[in-house]
Amino acid sequence: MIENFLYYVWQYKKLNVLHLKTTQHEPLEIISVGLLNLNSGPDFFNGQLRIGEQLWAGNIEIHVKSSDWFLHNHEQDAAYDNVILHVVFEHDTEIFRNDNTIIPTLELKSVIDKDLLDTYYRLFSAQNKWIYCENDFANVSEFTIYNWLERLYIERLERKSKGIEQLLKTSKYDWEAVLFKLLVKNFGLKVNGEAFASLARSVDFSVVRKQQSSLVALEALLFGQTGLLDHKATDGYHVKLQSEYQFLKQKYQLNNHGVVPCQFFRLRPPNFPTIRLSQLANLYHTKQQLFSKVISAATLSDFYLLFDVATSEYWTTHYTFGKSAKSSTKKMSRSFINLLLINTIIPLKFYYAQHKGDYNHEMIMTIIRAIPSEKNNIVNGFNQIKQVSKSAMESQALIQLKSEYCEKQQCLKCAIGNALLSK
Incomplete structure (x- = not known):
């Protein structure tokens, strides 16, 4: 399990949002997931939640385990004082604010969509694969692939x-x-x-x-x-x-x-x-x-x-x-x-x-x-999975895809990876 996947789950609400409860058994309603933070500090800014009868506005922090809070030394960082919800895949310990009140925690492992979780494990547990999604790449629609390649x-x-x-x-x-x-x-x-x-x-x-x-x-x-x-x-x-x-x-x-x-x-x-x-x-x-x-x-x-x-x-x-x-x-x-x-x-x-x-x-x-596709190991690798490179536009885009996404495990930022997870 990687945190980027949990960011994806939270950002796009890929979970059963009905009848959510915190680990303290309080009803939880997600009004706004907030804005993903790409810099230092809490993972999502300006989220809005209803916990019990109380409306909250503030930041959301995401970890694989609750105890990662201490592993990352957040208890020593004032930037995390206004976290209103701790979202974790597995809850293994309570986290307290400086005033000794518990930070509400949402455990995801029982509320994430099961098909999504199965697809995630299938993609990211692949061993000795040229790219993680090579068994599924050919099934992605051409519309999704070519729009993504143009953007790349x-x-x-x-x-x-x-x-x-x-x-x-x-x-x-x-x-x-x-x-x-x-x-x-x-x-x-x-x-x-x-x-x-x-x-x-x-x-x-x-x-x-x-x-x-x-x-x-x-x-x-x-x-x-x-x-x-x-x-x-x-x-x-x-x-x-x-x-x-x-x-x-x-x-x-x-x-x-x-x-x-x-x-x-x-x-x-x-x-x-x-x-x-x-x-x-x-x-x-x-x-x-x-x-x-x-x-x-x-x-x-x-x-x-x-x-x-x-x-x-x-x-x-x-x-x-x-x-x-x-x-x-x-x-x-x-x-x-x-x-x-x-x-x-x-x-x-x-x-x-x-x-x-x-x-x-x-x-x-x-x-x-109008320029013919380049021929190199990257282009040949993708074409063996699915014939996608028709011109130099696609061959250049495939180089970008392999070097900046596949090799860096950025599948969750990739339109192809998102399409597979959405299935």
């Missing part, structure tokens, strides 16, 4: 907004700089994400802005800051980039002491840091004022056109310096652009809209629903 997706965007807000402050409210830092990190994907993020932190965006007219300068800047130009030159283009970087390093007093080294190991060649950095350089070379273009784009097709960018000419026949490969135009793939949209562009558009006071996210929801 917005919740995930709101969580990401906090990071963007902090980044905006440290970037002195330069939206272009914020976009650059977010994009650079996500160009590195999972393997080189932190290395690319450290690259973005190592150079002020004003330097990037000043060099946008020259693709060679942008490549030299990015390659040089990541340490990819530190080795002996192997061909003419390599020499050219090294020379350009030395000029930029002296001009802007650059250093890359805190930049994390890039990794090539176990990466497919199209995801090599050399290829991604060249694409990034070409993006900023060909799409100046990129933030304005991102905000203006309104459809998935707009974004595919905006990010229709390849590497510089050298990288059409190379994956690394000095080693020739079969010629191919190395454009950003649709799947890679989708990742940028999911992890960078849409969260930024969402936060920018809210920052401007626009809370209509219909366009964002249309775009995210």
Whole structure:
């Protein structure tokens, strides 16, 4: 038994409210359960009760056992002096106020709905389950699931907004700089994400802005800051980039002491840091004022056109310096652009809209629903139970569900958990 379940029972009156009595055998009528308190202090504020002939208004405290009152040292805390009712699953001792009067107690174990209690025990006694409700998840209505997933997706965007807000402050409210830092990190994907993020932190965006007219300068800047130009030159283009970087390093007093080294190991060649950095350089070379273009784009097709960018000419026949490969135009793939949209562009558009006071996210929801579902262990896990992920909106929401609810045992705050308990 956990207290969160008892909060749920009390808040939604999942008990036989007729003929309730306290442990002192006084008639109890619940007029108002009060407001759930998410901070320190009694669990519910401003409840209203009738005990016997007396009308009471005050706070309600909830425990699994009455003796938990002393386990939590409430007898030493003045914040609990105005508790009017102690709600417990099992009553094992009387609790007294400072004036030695008994705090009225309601014992729940005999008045909770039996079906609800059975469902609770079945859910929370599950052993070795991927999620607690995996045996019942498929029976929840699609209406409940998809409405909850939409809310979870917005919740995930709101969580990401906090990071963007902090980044905006440290970037002195330069939206272009914020976009650059977010994009650079996500160009590195999972393997080189932190290395690319450290690259973005190592150079002020004003330097990037000043060099946008020259693709060679942008490549030299990015390659040089990541340490990819530190080795002996192997061909003419390599020499050219090294020379350009030395000029930029002296001009802007650059250093890359805190930049994390890039990794090539176990990466497919199209995801090599050399290829991604060249694409990034070409993006900023060909799409100046990129933030304005991102905000203006309104459809998935707009974004595919905006990010229709390849590497510089050298990288059409190379994956690394000095080693020739079969010629191919190395454009950003649709799947890679989708990742940028999911992890960078849409969260930024969402936060920018809210920052401007626009809370209509219909366009964002249309775009995210047009992107195919991601494939990962979490999405696959849910889809094996019930095929629910139809688009990137659902796959992002399922990540939020698993990480913030299932893994933290927050089933009672989950619409799916509530639906199962309500049955």
